[in-house]
Amino acid sequence: MNDPTDLAALADQMSTALDNAFADSDPRIRQTLALAEEAGEFVQAARRYLGLARHTGDLDQVAAELADVVITAFVTARTFGIDLPTEITTKAGVIVTRGWRDTPAS
Helix, strand or coil: CCCCCCHHHHHHHHHHHHHHHCCCCCHHHHHHHHHHHHHHHHHHHHHHHCCCCCCCCCHHHHHHHHHHHHHHHHHHHHHHCCCHHHHHHHHHHHHHHHCCCCCCCC
């Protein structure tokens, strides 16, 4: 991998390494759990940074955890056969035209 910002190539490289290391496990389950774990670690780092936890943290920790989430999301998408860049483009179009979520009826 020449370009460290090429997330698709990094996802392929990491998926191959994980498949070789854990050949007997279901990669979809493994990646789903890894993504959930990384998301939880990001939330905890953000809580520390925002002063919402017993221990404080800094923005560098938040950035590092967010990078872990993004990389793990790309690996997970590859494992599930999802074209994440296309899905991101589609979702971004929806967000721009109607907002993040539909507003609940009152």
